[in-house]
Amino acid sequence: MHPIVIIGSGMAGYAAAREFRKLNTEQELVMICADDAANYAKPTLSNAFALKKAPEQIVLGDAEKMATQLNMRIVNHTWVKNIDTAVQEIQLENTQGEASTQAYSQLVLAVGAHAIRLAIAGDGSDDIHTVNSLSEYKSFRACLDQRQDKRVVILGAGLIGCEFANDLQNTGHDVTVVDLAPLPLGRLLPTHVAQSFKDKLSSTGIQFVLGTTVEKVAKNADGSYSVALANGQSFTADAVLSAIGLQPNLALTAEANIQTSRGIVTNGHLETNQANIYALGDCAEVNGLLLPYVMPIMQQARALAKTLNGETTAVHYPAMPVAVKTPAAPLTVLPAPLNVEVQWETEEFEDGMLSKALDNEGTLRGFVLLGATAAKQRLSLTKLVPDLIPASV
Incomplete structure (x- = not known):
């Protein structure tokens, strides 16, 4: 065989x-x-x-x-x-x-x-890093280790972009995040939660430049890069990281x-x-x-x-929340199915908020937990959400 x-x-x-x-x-x-x-x-x-x-x-x-x-x-x-x-x-x-x-x-x-790569003008565009493997991560780390200022521009305010931004900002880097969307994690979070999430990350020093894109990355004589945006702004970076999706x-x-x-x-x-x-x-x-x-x-x-092994078995998808590794704004997300219309109900706490996505029948189809207080409800809420793919009978 x-x-x-x-x-x-x-x-x-x-x-x-x-x-x-x-x-x-x-x-x-x-x-x-x-x-x-x-x-x-x-x-x-x-x-x-x-x-x-x-x-x-x-x-x-x-x-x-x-x-x-x-x-x-x-x-x-x-x-x-x-x-x-x-x-x-x-x-x-x-x-x-x-x-x-x-x-x-x-x-x-x-x-x-x-990793998806955008077509960006400039003689520095080939030096834009993506980190979707250990070898790419080694290259990114080596680049930063050679620089004293450690200024990083991140393209993409999605899950990976925000995780890297928080990690780099926490370790002495100067981070700017650029995204065409009006708020970070816009596809995963309702607007009011996304705004609060952005505010918490911004309070650590992360700079968000939203509603625009990077047009050009040019090399400077000192080894840094000039990053020009479509809105006319420009930043100097020691490394540029693209995290716009897979x-x-x-x-x-x-x-x-x-x-x-x-x-x-x-x-x-x-x-x-x-x-x-x-x-x-x-x-x-x-x-x-x-x-x-x-x-x-x-x-x-x-x-x-x-x-x-010979026992034909269908995959079972229970409700599976995703924990976002952003300690400055602890976040757990269970996205509602794309084909289900939902209304958001929000409960606010001192350190964050809990938002529930309810369908037309009042069934919980997803949720967002921001902050330590809300996170305590993760298990109890997960049990209330129908399976994405039910277990076979």
Whole structure:
């Protein structure tokens, strides 16, 4: 029997391998990845400064350790060039340009997502950092370590942009956040909560410049950058970080006729439209839902492990709140489903507020908890929210 092959060594790939090994210690497992296959939790990147964690301390295990731990063959620094669905085989090429093939009995796409990059003018635009991997984080840290002033301009006031802003501001950096939206986390929060969240972060010294975009990034003679905005403002930065969102990696899917929409389309069993090919993690659009967060990945990995082991199992999505790592404004968000019309009800506290998203029948469909007082209600509120994808009966 051919091995189960996992493409990707991120959180999703390792979670799938780990959960499968709990059920089956014998079936051959192979992981293919383009990087070094170091195992680490990507969410730790956005608060590693405050935790005083150097990049090398973030790694939980290298490829050798993980291969031993999971009884799995890991083929790193190798790219998948093509998936031949007819014969269930993938074509590979390593960094030396050597080609090979790998047959599979079942194939798991855990290929993740890449950071979206805007087309920005200026001779400094190629130096704009994104941090969606440990190697990118190392590059960003190395850049900041070389500079004395540590002025950082962040493009994007979404979840990752705000987490990095809080982490950098807390560790002696001078942070400016630029976004076209009128408020940070505008897609996740009702206006009044977003305003309060912004105020709390601003009080730490973070400068928000909203309702505009970056037009040009130019290099200065001293190694700094001039960042020109569409509204006419300009800032000097020692590093520019782009955190405007992620795009699922879909490069392998077209030639293999694997259906995609926003991500790789799967049903509730994480099956793609091609036999014996599954997807999970940041690349997977499960029953129309694309949720690039830790808890959905864990739910997916548990269900998929059973399916790969012969017990076809649908993924179950309970209500899964997201904790935003912004200590200056502790925030927990459970977004309401996009296709549900909701009204917000808000209760204010001295240190924040609680906002409930209620549908037309008065059912709680989501919530936002800002501050320590509101956070205490997380568990009780989560129990009241209907499952996103119900458990199979």
